[in-house]
Each structure stands twice: as C-alpha cells, then as structure tokens.
Amino acid sequence: MSSKLFxxxxxxxxxxxxxxxxQIVQQCLGGDQExxxxxxxxYRRLIYSIPAxxxxxxxxxxxxxxxxxLDLFSDLPRLREPKALRAxxxxxxxxxxxxxxxxxxRRAEDDLRKVxxxxxxxxxxxxxxxxxxxxxxxxxxxxxxxPPRFRKxxxxxxxxQPAPSYKxxxxxxxxxxxxIPFLRARCLKRxxxxxxxxxxxxxxxxxx
Numbered sequence: 001m002s003s004k005l006f007x008x009x010x011x012x013x014x015x016x017x018x019x020x021x022x023q024i025v026q027q028c029l030g031g032d033q034e035x036x037x038x039x040x041x042x043y044r045r046l047i048y049s050i051p052a053x054x055x056x057x058x059x060x061x062x063x064x065x066x067x068x069x070l071d072l073f074s075d076l077p078r079l080r081e082p083k084a085l086r087a088x089x090x091x092x093x094x095x096x097x098x099x100x101x102x103x104x105x106r107r108a109e110d111d112l113r114k115v116x117x118x119x120x121x122x123x124x125x126x127x128x129x130x131x132x133x134x135x136x137x138x139x140x141x142x143x144x145x146x147p148p149r150f151r152k153x154x155x156x157x158x159x160x161q162p163a164p165s166y167k168x169x170x171x172x173x174x175x176x177x178x179x180i181p182f183l184r185a186r187c188l189k190r191x192x193x194x195x196x197x198x199x200x201x202x203x204x205x206x207x208x
Contacts, residue, residue: 019038020082021082021083021085021086022082022083024038024039024042025039025076025079025082025085026082028076029076029077036073039072040069040072042141043085043086043089043137044065045136045137045140046086046089046090046093046133046134046136046137047064047065047068047089047093048061048065049133049136049137050064050090050093050094050097050133051064051065051093051096051097051100053097053133054097054100054101055101056097056100060100063100064093064096064097064100067096068089068092068093068096071092071096072089072092086134086137086138087134090133090134138195138198139195141198142191142194142195142198143191145194146187146190146191146194149173149183150186150187150190150191152172152173153169153173153180153183153184153187154187154191156168156169156172157169157184166180166181
C-alpha cells in the first residue's frame with residue numbers, strides 16, 4: 001500500500017457524513033440518483049483493484065468497472081443482505097475479470113480446448129489477494145472517517161517515504177515531540193473502533 005493509493009482517504013472532507021451500505025442501498029432502491037453516485041464512488045477503488053491483479057490495462061479495467069456497475073444497477077433489488085454488498089461486488093468483479101482474461105486467451109490461442117481443460121495460472125487470483133483488496137477497501141473507508149489531524153498522522157507514520165521522525169511529525173502537527181506516542185495510540189484506537197463499527201454496520205460518529 002502507498003500514500004498515493006490512499007490519497008483520497010487522506011484528503012476526505014471532514015464535514016462529509018458517513019452512511020452505511022444499508023442506508024445507501026435503501027436510498028438507491030428509492031430512486032435517489034445521488035445515492036447511486038455515492039455507492040459507485042465508495043467502491044470504485046475496490047472494483048478497479050481486482051482487474052489490476054489480473055493484469056488488465058487501465059482501459060480494460062474501466063470497461064470491467066462499467067459492466068460491474070451495470071450488474072449492480074440491475075441486480076441490487078435482489079440483494080437480500082446489504083452487509084454482503086462488498087463481497088458480492090468482489091465476486092461479480094472476479095467473474096468479469098475471468099471472462100475478460102478468457103477472451104484475451106481465446107484471441108491468443110488457436111486451441112480453445114487447451115484453455116478450457118488446462119486454465120493457465122494467470123486465470124487464477126489467489127484468495128489472499130482478493131482478501132487484501134477487501135481489507136484495503138475497508139481500511140481506506142476507515143481512514144477517511146478519521147479527524148484531519150489523525151488522518152495526517154496515519155499518512156506520516158505509515159505511508160510517507162522515507163518515514164519522518166517523531167520530531168518531524170511533531171513539528172508538522174504543531175505539537176510537542178513527547179505527545180506523538182500518545183496521539184498515535186489514540187489514533188490507532190479510534191481507527192480500530194471505526195473498523196469494528198463498520199463490520200457491525202452500526203452508525204459511525206465522527207470526532208471533531
């Protein structure tokens with residue numbers, strides 16, 4: 001992971017309210033066009049990250065994103081449990097990626113049976129990579145919900161390269177050097193709380 005990957009989380013608007021998937025899905029099903037935009041924007045990174053693991057170009061990844069978005073639009077009313085939305089999106093995107101990869105191989109291979117009977121390793125993405133994509137999405141959302149000072153601290157501690165010293169962090173935040181370990185502990189505790197709350201789909205209250 002890099003700070004570039006999480007740039008939009010670090011720059012999140014602190015006044016933006018958080019909505020659970022259940023709330024967004026309900027608004028989408030009620031015909032709220034803005035809710036559809038919010039839903040697609042929320043999971044854009046997750047959907048794009050999966051074609052990248054299959055080696056898709058940015059153009060092909062964009063095409064896959066569009067097909068997933070169309071499936072989401074048509075199939076969302078049949079989704080029984082909004083909590084399963086993230087996992088459903090991963091499964092649908094995987095299927096689209098496999099279809100894309102198989103089409104690529106069919107164009108490159110003369111013997112179609114070779115592709116069908118002996119799928120190359122390039123068709124398979126390890127479950128651990130898909131789990132990483134889901135965890136990255138969850139972490140991205142959680143970081144974006146932190147107060148601005150905490151978001152900046154997370155970026156400096158875990159993403160900036162080379163990693164700044166506590167003295168440099170303190171100067172950047174306008175704090176005493178000795179307060180950084182305490183602030184770090186508070187920040188990580190709040191991040192853990194947010195992740196737990198997201199897992200349970202309970203409402204999240206921002207710290208101002």
